Amino acid sequence: MNHHFLEMKDLVVEYTSGGSIIHAVNGVSIKLNSGETLGLVGETGAGKTTLAKAILGILPDRSAKVCGGEIILDGKDLLKLPQKEMLRIRGKKVSMIFQDPMTALNPVMTVGGQITEAVRLHENLDLNESKRKTCSMLEMVGIPAERFNEYPHQFSGGMKQRVVIAMALACNPKLLLADEPTSALDVTIQAQVLEMINDLKKQYHMAMLLITHDLGVVAETCERVAIIYAGRIVEYGTKDMIFRSPAHPYTRGLFGSLPSMNSDVKRLSPIPGMPPNPSDMPDGCAFAPRCPYACEKCQNGDVPLAEIAPGHFCRCFVEKEE
């Protein structure tokens, strides 16, 4: 029944760096419906941003290459589209919010000018109509329209991020890629921005891919969650499944290493060791060197993503005590 709005199948993205080849994304498949938010959780280097950039087609030409898989958006494979078509999709159907609001805005253009530029590129509006649309976008994100002609340095971090969001939403995209949209913001501002994103998502019936390392943010905004480690999805399911019964040892490790505000744990239980060096991946399961449940079998060959409960997938076959 489900015609997924976004379907990614076995995506593989390679980076060549100094002669060695690194698989930043190593066979990732995800599905996203309109109006739904998928949280993509992982640490630095896990491949989350690469994934988002691959969808948008903005991977650095020289060093990165998509060498496998499909990204099907509303029936069309984005990887097979010519540049001209991608230009029409980028910003209009698919939009991205980047991580650092401090550098995402052009310092020598007014904020109004930047949003208007995005509007004019994609909509057939004349200058005045574009400006009006821009003003309404600014109001929607909580910025008085009088600030149209101000420059980014005159805004605080939270407001800059709101401008970035206004730019991303200016053309009513159907899919929003948000790369750590609130990591650089203060907690109270983060709360405001997340609430705003949620409202806008409902208003526009947007699909959203939310990339973050913060499980709290995921709990507040996502319906489904995918955990990514070393370029592969290691666990995937609804928010309830992942939060109430995390199956993969890495997911459990993430929850276990979180300091909690509500209890007095004497010592945190961090995941031992370090994330793997992408150019020097261990054989078999990438998490095995750090896994408390690892066994001989884990080092031999790829571990497949198995459905351990309806809709709940896990890339681990070790029997764990509950």
Add this chain to the structure above:
Amino acid sequence: MATLLQVEHLKKYFNIPAGINHAVDDVTFKIEKGETMGIVGESGCGKSTLGRTIIRLHDATGGKVLLNGEDITQAKGKELKRLREDMQIIFQDPYSSLNPRMTVEAAVSEPLQLSKRYNRTEILEATERLMDLCGVEERLRMSYPHEMDGGRRQRVGIARALALNPQFIMCDEPVSALDVSIQAQVLNLLMDLQEKLNLTYMFVTHDLSVVRHISNNICVMYLGQLVETCPSKDLFDTPLHPYTKALLSAIPSVDLDNPMQRIMLKGEIASPINPKPGCRFAARCRHATEACGQPQKLEEVMPNHFVSCCRIKEL
């Protein structure tokens, strides 16, 4: 337990073209030996400036800081050098806090060299010991910072801070720039070191969940003013100041069964430049009245629980 550090009405103002930036305005608290005081607040609240003023990287504009009973705000020259050995700092950004052109070993041994009290062998041994203590692997000791990841660099930063055997360490957001799984490792290390070496920490951070774990007491700051201070558990169980309540409610929770009731703050953070007298949170506070325009005082509302709010008794 002895009081190691006492801060009294500390002020730090900066002169900038736009006026006077009241970065730290009349802050008072004390830290007992061997304990950790968490300083929380959002960006621009002055917590970093507070920390740096206390350890004399900035000179205070007013007020006093007493270390072991001695006023250190006016110390100069040799005395200041001696004091610096007792108070060290761990920086937030592991990428910029180490000299990119110095090996990690040189960075850790530098404080020892500068103190001129040790010969070469002693310095080498001490450096080895410090690196062992902080979990820096032997094969990395002659590396340069750019060859190591954030977590390891931060361990080097900690080893450097311990070199001179300080009593007090100012930790300026030491784990904020690290990945979640590495954060936990470094926090555990800090807590272990505190136990082993009887260190006293001032832990500055914006992350409330982290601060609960590591602190005995917490101070909440807003725009340079201290609004609430109490033991950690009390802050989370019974927050009193309206800002504290809003701050706690804003944190996204991983507990699906107990979602947070958000207290939404209206408006934006005011500017600390040439501020009006009185409570600086009043502009965003739902309970603000005329009286909030008067300078506020820190009052003990519950045992050991101080709040700076004139309306606290009614709320």
Add this chain to the structure above:
Amino acid sequence: MKSAGNLKKKPAGATKGPKKKWWKRSMFFQILQRLSTNSTAMFGLILLLVISIVAIFAPVFAPYSPTKMDLDYMYAMPSLKHLCGCDEVGRDILSRLIYGARYSLSIALIADVVSQIIGVLIGSIIGYVGGKIDMVGMRIVDIWASVPSTLLAILISTTLGAGYVNTIIAMLISNVPGGIRSTRAMCLKEREADYLEAARSVNAGPLRIMYRHMLPNIISPTIVGTTMGIGSTIIAVAGLAYIGLGIQPPAPEWGAMLAAGRNFIQKYPHMITFPGIAIALTVLSLNLFGDGLRDALDPKMKE
């Protein structure tokens, strides 16, 4: 570190690095490595080395003495006997070029390097200390730099007189303000860095902070600038000689040779062509090398 489960012993996800010799991992060695992969830079370097060796061992390479006049061969065109022809009094141009390299290279090297050193020393103090020293110092530098450098060099040469040492002094004086300014600019940016505060907190004095910590981290643009600056100094020295200041004949300085040949461009073009080529080649090699050096020094450390 606790070993994971029942696994065979493998380093727990740690980043492995082959055990390299310590000096091999130093910044210096890495810079050399990066440089060696850049072919244009290596070409520039080799060309530079060739020119330098020829200049140093001039008596070996030069077929004739640079000052020996042979009036039978006045204005002689290039031939097998005189590969670059002869000048107006029959001196072999090739030999004069070879000996002339000594002048151009040595003057430019000394003047440029010394002026940069002075510039860095003064600029770092002004930049790091700031305040009143900065205000006063920069006003002096502003006045100093407001005189066009060529004009300044001419003024100084006229005052001090021509000659080897005086030319060096003239070049020095006109190059220093640039060095001070660029070093100061970099200091202003770098002085907020955390690692400098860390050094302060462990009781490092201001001198140590400036020269042991800050300077090594801001020196790269200066090194590149020095390399490229040698090129422009060579041209400036040639310019001085061209107008009759700087190095005086019969010294075989390239600019002087250009000057001597300027009236004969149509009749005896070899008199200015070859000195011109010599200058161009030398400056080209310096620029290519300097460019490559800039790329090699640029730390692309964060992948």
